Structures are given as structure tokens and as C-alpha cells.
Amino acid sequence: MPMRVTQTIIACCLAAWASLGLSASHAGEAAHPVSINLAFDRPINAGEAPVIVGMTDGLFAAEGLAVTTSTAAGSPEAIARVTSGSSEFALVDLNALIRFRSQSSVPVKAVFVLFNKAPYAIVARKSRGIHVLSDLEGKTFGIADSDLSAGLWPALAHQNGIHLDHVKQSRISAAVREPMLSAGQVDAVAGFSYLSAVNLRDRGVPADDLAVLRFADYGCDAYGFAIIVNPAFADKHPDAVKGFVRALIAATNLTIRDEGHAVDQVLTRMDEGTRDLELERLHAVIRDNIMTDEVNRNGLGAVDPVRLERSIDQVGEGFKFGKRPSAADIFDDRFLPPRADRLIN
Template identity: 30%
Template sequence: MRALPLVAPNLRVEQREAHRAPMSARAALLAIIALAVLTACGSGTAAPEAAGGAGTDDAADESTAEPEPVEEPIEVEIILGWRANGQFAPVFLALERGYFADAGLDVTVEEGGPGVGIELVAIGRKDFGLLVPPLGWMPRAPELELLSVALLAQRDPGMVITLGDSGIEEPADLEGRLVGTTEGGGSDLGFAPFLEATGVDGDAVETTNLASQAKEPALLAGQVDAITGFATDTFVRVLVEDAQAHGFLYADYGVDIVGPNVVTRTALTEEQPEVVRGVVEGILRAYADSKDDAAAAIAAAAEYYPDAFAEAGIEQQKLEQFLALMEGPLTDEHGLGYSTEEQWSALMELMDVSDSEIPPTAYFSNEFLPEEPIIP
């Protein structure tokens, strides 16, 4: 049918000429036949053109229609309670498995360190602190306006650590010995209650104040008989040097201290509760996953902090130590992250903040835990 545009002009020429001279019978017949062909072709293409025209109009409508708005993910910054190591690895697994993205969040994670962590959350430069020991924020919670939105360890990792040949086999053996402690350190919060709970005469235990990074070398060099530290970090490093080393976990002797938390600003919980829920659920899911596959969490973390996780086996031991503290009777019923007013009341008394007018519920909330409890 592409020849049709050429046929019609010729017909028009012939028709114009016909006004000047009469047609022969044969010419008239040919003109009639040509006109019939043209008419038939035109009528034959009418339906397809209409259909094609409708399709073209629809396509135009679709191309000019306003696209559905795409919601941009909400940017969230998490800072670790300390330098990157095994116990923090699951948060990187959450990134790898898209748990935060599922909640519409674009999360970045940064390691903390001495004096760097919860303070940045308080002033709004970071949104969440991960595995923050209560000692690091509770005494200043009212002024900092911080809130625990998930309790990640039902039992505190604080402990007393000794070498295998120290002769210290039970807590009573600490009497007459020198213990390296850190004044105001997180692992020292439960030390005095531990001595009291085990019937050890605190006056008979000599202590020396050491910087946290100096305690492990002092123990290995024989400068002290024992040190305070964490099962999730210090103890694992000591075990690398002395496989016979052992420790006394405060929680095993009835010292009920809640462990590290996920902490954020109270204002964020009020202004963006869905963000808080998304972060909390992503973290809890990843920690639950890690119980079944700790190596996967370590591998994920190594993608972000390769130097910190170069010795994957040691870092996995740290994570496994933490996972052992994560569960308890409360998590069996309510899932990971749950805590009670009684737990926080006991902690307030231990930290000597129980005389204030601030209720325990000012420090924590279970409101942002998943509706369906995560029970590993």
C-alpha cells in the first residue's frame, strides 16, 4: 500500500485534465477501475489505522502520565560502642542481608572508641549506639535524653580474669592478691557486688588502677594476679596467650546487671518511631541469625573492617561469647531485646542513681521491639 500516495496525485491530475477534454470510453473505464482500487485500499486500512491510532494515543497517555513517586530511603547512622570487633559483627550481617533496606533505611555503621560513641548520639551526630554499656550513659541519661530501645545481652559480660598458673581457682583465692581494675570502667561495675556475693572480703583484695588497654599486658607480664575485663573481648585475647586462663563471670554469681544496649535519643523515638523499629528489628534478626552461623557475621564484618577482622577465628570467639549472654528466661518468652523494670531498678541501685526521682521506665522501652518476638 506504500504506492497509494503516488496513485492519488495522478488521479487528481487526470481529473483536472478531464474538465478540459472528454475521456475516451477506455480511459473512463480505467479511471473507474483505479478509483475503485483506491477506495477499496482506503477502506481496508481504516480499521488498522483506527486501532493503531488508539494504541498510539494510549502509549502517549502512558508516556506523559506522572510516574509514581519513589520514596527515598531514610539515612541512619549507627556508631559502635567500641572499636570494631567480633561482638559487633551481626550489624554488618544485617547490612549484607538487607534487613535495614527492607525497612526503607539506608544505614551506615562507624566504629567507636575511647570517648567516641554515645556522646555523638546525644548531640545528634549519630542516630544509634550499638552495644553501649549502661555505665556509659545511664548516669547522664536525663541530661542527654537517651533511651535504651533494646537490651542485647541479658547478662553483663564483666568478669575477673586470671592466668592458668595463678593459683586462683575460686573467688575466695582473690584475697591477698593484686587485681588490676579501671576506675569507672564498664567491667568494674560489678566487681564489688561480685566480691560481696561470693563472700570475699573486699578489704583483703588489693587493687591497682590501670588504663583499660594496660590491664591485659600487665596480667600477661605477671605484674598483677588478675584483672577485670569482658568475656566478649579481654578474656578471648588472654586465652590466645594462655589457653588455661579462666574467669569468673559476675552474672554466674548472681550479680544481675543488664548487658549492652541499643541506645538512641528520646526525640528520635517520638519523631520517627518507624525508623527506631526498623533499626531494632534489623539488629535483632541479625543477632539471631548469628547464633546459627557466627562465621557468616564475621565474614560480613570483614568486608567493612578487614584489618579488625583479619584474625577471623579470634573475632568469632568474641562473638560466640557474646551470643552466650544474649538469652535468658525473658527472651524465651518475650524474644530478644526485652527487659523489665525490675532489671533496670536493680541496675539503678547498683549505679547509685536509685535515689533520684527518675523512674526506671525513663531509661528503657520495649515499645520498639518487633510485634512478633524474635526467639533464636
């Protein structure tokens, strides 16, 4: 083939890649995808919909990423997988990362916050006399040791003038949380609003008998689920981390625009699940945890450092820090695109 013809073909190929907004390095990544394992901290439900949509709709693949998932037994285990390198990314409770960083020098950080507000809530029966948070005084409150909301409960009570010794706390297993409240063995439980409240309605508890007291509505500044990344991987593959974040932003927008499609994709990854239940769950997540006023102003994925500092102090009221981490220890904004590219569209 003549040299001039060869040069013309190469130039046309490079122009085609440029028209797609891709660099030569991205072209290489597309030919040789970067393999990524993302650890979930619990079995999949509609709360993980944006990640699932990113996989099933090819958004991660379009960024040159081959994403697989695994499931850990809680956020601490998922964080351990990332720090060991067995998973490059994980979706974890940011407050678990705060606790981890207070005890460890491993510089793992979050790079994208999916839940701008933590889903922690106290779910109570109105028929037991609980309508607002102060009604908990004199009542029996079931809380699981594994539930990270237990660490924020002291700060929440203090902020709202509730005496902890006036509330009877019953340590229970997370597995029996909803059944015990349904049976009237406790007056209220701590859990996630989109899990416990929706599960209780599914168990036959009338919606008008449930009081869902969200921590965020009573002064809790905590962020919720966030993507963390192995620091060595981030140093070696910064473009892959940026691509992952871009794909997740696109997937979150798609999830918001078409909840039904998102739930259909989630159901393909669940062992059990009903469309109506997961659709209700996803709608609650988007309304209460993702599309907040802060996100509408500042875009998806970011944090307000001042708010994050306050939330760290609130975690510290219920959990003894080895060394208090700073907001900079918890969140790294280098991989986020500009605000204009993160606004919900």
C-alpha cells in the same frame, strides 16, 4: 492512557506492596530511605556482628533505612553523640546509660538490648591460686578506670562476702591489662569475657590456666550492650526506629544460625583480625551474652523491669548517683514487636 487503565495499574501496585506486608508509607521510605548514623563505642569486633550483618545483608535497607556507622571512644562519648543528634543511634553499655541518666535530664533511652547479660568478668590465672571469686582475697586485681565493671565490683564483692580492703586493687590502663596478666604482674584483671579471655589465649596463656569469673554467675543483674536512640528522632520517625529494631532482630537470628557468615562480614569492617579468633569471640558472645534463659523465654531485645531495677541499684553501689533513674528512664519498649516475633528461630 485511559483513566480505567491507570487506576488498574495503581491498584496492582498497591496490592503488590500489600502482599509484601508494606504500607504506602513504607513504600515512600523505600524510595527515600531514612538516613541513620549508628555510633559504636569501640572499634568493631565480632561482638558487633548482628549490626554488621544487618548492614551487609541488606536487612536495614529492606526497612527503608540507609545506615552508616562511626566509632566513638567509649560509651560516654557515643551517648553524647546521640544526645547531640550527630548520631541517631548508638550501641552502648546500658550501665553507662544508667550513669548518664543519673546526671542528666536528657531523655535518651535504650530501645533494644543486644547483650541480655553484661560481659563483665574477672579473668585470672589459676596458677596464681584463683579458681573462684573468693580466691581474690589477698591477691592483686588490675582494673582500668575506664572500665565500667569497676563501678559494679563493689556490689559484686558485697554480694559474695568479699572484703574490698582484702583485695589489692591496681589501677592500670586498659591497653596493658592482658599483657600485665600474661606477664604475672597482676593476679587477675577485670574485663569483658569475650575480649580479655580470648585475647589472653591468643597471647599464648593456656586455656586451662584461665579462670573466667563472669559477674553474671555471681549475682550481677546487669544488662550489657543496647541500642539507644536520639529522643527527637524517635518522636519524628517512630516507624524508622521500629524498622531498625525489626532488622536487628532478623540480623541477630541470622548471626546465631550462621556464625561463620557473620564473622566473614565483620572481618570486612576490621582493620585487623583473624577468622579463628573472631569466630571464637562471637561463639562466646552468643553463648554467654545473647542466648540466655531470659531471652529464650521472652525473646530478643526486651528487659525484665524488676531485674533492671536491681541492676540500677547495683550500679549505684559503686557510682554516686545525682538522681537515681528508674527502669522506665532507661528502657522504652514501645518500638519492640510482639514477643512471638522476637523469639530466636
